[in-house]
Amino acid sequence: MRKTSTLCAASHIASKLVFIIKPLAAVILTSASMGAAQAQNNVTIYGRVVAGVNYQSNVDTRGGSKWSIDGNEWGTSMLGFKGSEDLGGGTRAFFTLESGFDASTGSISSAGLWSRRSYLGLSGSAGTLKMGKDMAIQSDPVWALDPTGQQALSTATLVKGRSWLQTNNMVSYTSPNFGGFTVTGMHGFGEQAGSFTRGSRDGISLAYVQPTYELRAIYDVQRDANGGYSSLYQTSKELILGGTVTLDKLKLFAGFENLRAPNVVGTDPDRANLYWLGANYQIIPALTLIAAAYHTNVNKGVGDANLFMLGGNYNLSKRTLLYVTIGTVRNSANSDFSVEYGDGGIAGQRQNAFYTGISHSF
Template sequence: MRNITRRLACTAVLCGVPAMDAAAQTNVTLYGRVVAGVDVQTNVQRPDGGSGTLWRGADNQWGTSMFGLQGTEDLGGGLKGLFQLESGFGATKGRTNGDALFNRRAYVGLQSGWGKLTLGKNLPVADAVWALDPTGQQFIGSATLVRGRNWQGHDNMVAYETPNLGGFSALALTSLGERPDSASKLRKDAISLTYTAPKFEVRAVYDVARDGNGNYSDLFTASKELTLGGTFTIADLKLFAAYENLSAPDSPAGAPTRANHYWLGANYQLTPALTLIGAFYRVMVNSGGGNANLYMLGANYNLSKRTLLYASVGTVQNSATANFSVEASNNNPAPGRSQLGAYTGIAHSF
């Protein structure tokens, strides 16, 4: 931390900024995580119509590799200034996840006893679903059977989060669409309600994502999303259950307009270092979109507070008209085919 403060102070002097302002940022933190391993998926459909087994490096399957900076400044009277910059990347190729440098978070804000206001870019409110997912939203998890719908980020964001009031908290935001002809085109809005107690937690998350015409025209990209769920802890066992509904009433004729997705799962702390994971997910899509069942087993083993070994395996069973992948990816099987997937690797946090 001293080194970071010195660098900030030196940079401030070189840029003509008073050193005292930089030195005041004593709580600026550099953090991150690097994840890498191997991944395999069977029955991946090839362009020629055949199927094959795909072997590749694994980086974001268990969790995103990332690095970031965050900090706060005491402004007096209980008011703080804050910022966060965070970029996700794939360790197997060393590339950022998308074109933006800070593709996960890039915001500035103010915080007081009245809550927190942030402006900029952030992860989606629906990302809070990770707390309801026994896998923590791995690639074989709650994002799989909705084709990553709950991973859409928020650019041009204005967000307000309440303080924790007896275990209850709320978050509301809008993500401006930057269209001069309409305030609704490409806009996203969301609200999240959470109640946390020592042994259980319940969450409700509702968000909407509009297309370029301001409509809900695609179930997995421009739609309304509602998620309800909770967790319950009994000694070393943590139970998970959730329901998710997607709605796209403006979809083209004959295209799916609704999906119902639910899951059950558990984490079991077998030893202080070893956590076992088990989960079941099911999705049902109307208008011929079919249905699918996803089964997942996994384990996390902590070698230390910073280094972890992980292994996950899953299978998806598709109905005749469905082609969901076993992982939240575009490596789909042919309609009606099942698929097996597995990945294992190392994660190190700093």
């Protein structure tokens, strides 16, 4: 009888424990799930899809024109992931993975899966440190100085994409903001045995940004496999100076870019200068008009070229806009710039371009 009573008591206690433990376990599991969900909230998926109709004249020696659906004239289509973690004491760990693609074909960039950015870093009161792959040090600052926001007709056109490169194997540091003044330094390791400089890249960017104006200076060098500067638009020294001024609804842009490649052999050019002026005018909050003029001159008989463009952006919402751009390039007898970067120009040829489409960001 005593054993039976003991068993009954134990059974009663066990049932009470189950009654208490079951909801407690549910609370613990729910809290864990919520914690995991909160942790996942620190990772953001973002991107942009751009597609439209594109027309270019004189794309071959016979004077033929071309119509196409293109994905990157107004801006790059991209998909990215970014996240961060608060480490305490004002320090934060973060990462970014970003890939460019062509919306007209669905193909990713030939530069690889994470063709634009793949870096991680730490930031805090002492500044920001990043390591991995990033856009070249001049890419984002030039975007801020370009009236078009680096469309296919932009500062990059008359330097054949020199300001659009990425930097692999890089480490960069950005200082804290001192009343609008920041400094960024970047080094891209060439990773060549026996040499620190062969195939490497270095740059420094200075920025002074205020509510109604900004001033920027960027200097970078891209070295070839021998550690020299042998190609004007690929492995060279680059200096960019520029600024913007905002006057109510009008924003004015001006800039200068100098390229030098002192190790060029033969008759290929080793110096070029690019100048530009432009403006954005916000007619209404949803509609912005764009105008820009670019001029380059290249030594060793290549001569000069002028690029002119007009465009407009109409925002249907905060994420979706319609764009339209027209432009023309005027080459001298020996210069061969295309009206849109990437399609290749013909010496002495004039080209016109028109593109319109839609961009959606998420």
